Amino acid sequence: MALLGKRILIAKPGLDGHDVGAKIIALALRDAGADVIYTGLRKSPLYIARVAVDEDVDAIGLSILSGSHKEIVVQTLECLNELDASDIKIFVGGTIPRDDYEGLIAAGVRGVFTA
Amino acid sequence: MNPKSRNSRREMSKALSRVANASVSETLEEQKSIPINNLYRIGVTGAPGAGKSTLISHLASKRVQRDRKIGVIAIDPTSPVSKGSLLGDRIRMETVSDNPNIFIRSIPSRRAHDGLADNTADILWSMEDKNFDEVIVETVGVGQAEYSIRSLVDTVVLVLLPESGDAIQAMKAGILEMADIYVVNKSDLPGAEQMAGDIAVTAARKSGVKEEWIPKVIQTSNNNIDSFRALDEAIESHRIWRSEKVNRDEERRARILYQVQGLIGRRIEELIEVLTDSDLDKTPKEIYEILIENLSKFPK
Ligand SMILES: Nc1nc2c(ncn2[C@@H]2O[C@H](COP(=O)(O)OP(=O)(O)OP(=O)(O)O)[C@@H](O)[C@H]2O)c(=O)[nH]1
Ligand SMILES: [Mg+2]
Numbered sequence: 001m002a003l004l005g006k007r008i009l010i011a012k013p014g015l016d017g018h019d020v021g022a023k024i025i026a027l028a029l030r031d032a033g034a035d036v037i038y039t040g041l042r043k044s045p046l047y048i049a050r051v052a053v054d055e056d057v058d059a060i061g062l063s064i065l066s067g068s069h070k071e072i073v074v075q076t077l078e079c080l081n082e083l084d085a086s087d088i089k090i091f092v093g094g095t096i097p098r099d100d101y102e103g104l105i106a107a108g109v110r111g112v113f114t115a
Numbered sequence: 116m117n118p119k120s121r122n123s124r125r126e127m128s129k130a131l132s133r134v135a136n137a138s139v140s141e142t143l144e145e146q147k148s149i150p151i152n153n154l155y156r157i158g159v160t161g162a163p164g165a166g167k168s169t170l171i172s173h174l175a176s177k178r179v180q181r182d183r184k185i186g187v188i189a190i191d192p193t194s195p196v197s198k199g200s201l202l203g204d205r206i207r208m209e210t211v212s213d214n215p216n217i218f219i220r221s222i223p224s225r226r227a228h229d230g231l232a233d234n235t236a237d238i239l240w241s242m243e244d245k246n247f248d249e250v251i252v253e254t255v256g257v258g259q260a261e262y263s264i265r266s267l268v269d270t271v272v273l274v275l276l277p278e279s280g281d282a283i284q285a286m287k288a289g290i291l292e293m294a295d296i297y298v299v300n301k302s303d304l305p306g307a308e309q310m311a312g313d314i315a316v317t318a319a320r321k322s323g324v325k326e327e328w329i330p331k332v333i334q335t336s337n338n339n340i341d342s343f344r345a346l347d348e349a350i351e352s353h354r355i356w357r358s359e360k361v362n363r364d365e366e367r368r369a370r371i372l373y374q375v376q377g378l379i380g381r382r383i384e385e386l387i388e389v390l391t392d393s394d395l396d397k398t399p400k401e402i403y404e405i406l407i408e409n410l411s412k413f414p415k
Pocket of ligand 1: 162166338
């Protein structure tokens, strides 16, 4: 129950319709004690940032399988900043090539988790 | 304490979290004066999967058309094992999720088992001064949620499914006496007409008194967006009826009593959590006395 009292948004940007992974992560986080909110499929970075503000989450987990992780991450961080919410942490999962980890971290992602 | 944000929505959202996360003593310190009741409160309750969240999404989009700012408090259960939660109501509210005049906050039920969260009363209290015109509360889908939500809201909407037997079940449980508006949802499924008829007869039965509100029965379906207009209008007529007939003082007293009961319950839970093993080796009477003694001190 390491995450007791933490609020986490699991978000599914991009156009692919696969969210089994996102749902499993959501369940695992719940089992670790977190309060988890899931956005549903195909959400824009702005939508995700707005929901994160309204739900006042501590972190957002982006599940990305589409390959456009860099753009999505940058846009989401920009939207958060615009909404004065850049203290909300972002982590990323999905299909992310190892070579891209460093770039994502440099952009401001706190962690990259893949299967 | 109240860090200013250049985004007022973020600031309001954070203020709400402070209330949601507050201990009993912090809550008591915050509630210095009784707020003017501005917020019209609508409670939506019904069995798991009855379609409450979907219905709230349609309802909220109707309410904003009346030029009102709407808050939604959507409660989902806390896992008794991990104490975490999956707050899934919002997924059904996608279409209104980024409407600037609708604010949705998902909250876990925490220690409560009555369909609400143990701090719902305090959250609603704090929403009185946050520029909302109305709040819609979605209860957890558990039996008996009707009783608690009744104490906190102005209009109770009970969502039922058109399955045979449901009406009888509802009558048995006595919940057909609790709501102001009955919705037979998913009326695209067979049996809705019959169900609505049964409930209308049952609900009208109690109208022996002239002054009494005669509960409305409405059929709605996700496949027919227009069906939610009737719900919106029924809420409006209940609101008008209430403004003429309800004794606000009596109601305020009942609400504050529910709120204080909740605070005492939470305080007892807080005190139970800090009991030591050696406390628990004592007799029930001794443990009881320890709890009562600690309860009598103002929580630090
Ligand atoms: N056929 C039909 N299905 C509906 C209708 N409204 C909602 N549903 C479906 O019913 C299921 C449950 O809907 P929700 O809105 O999540 O129900 P809920 O009462 O909020 O559920 P809990 O919060 O889990 O208790 C979903 O799969 C919806 O798509 C409707 O009018 N007709
Ligand atoms: Mg729901």
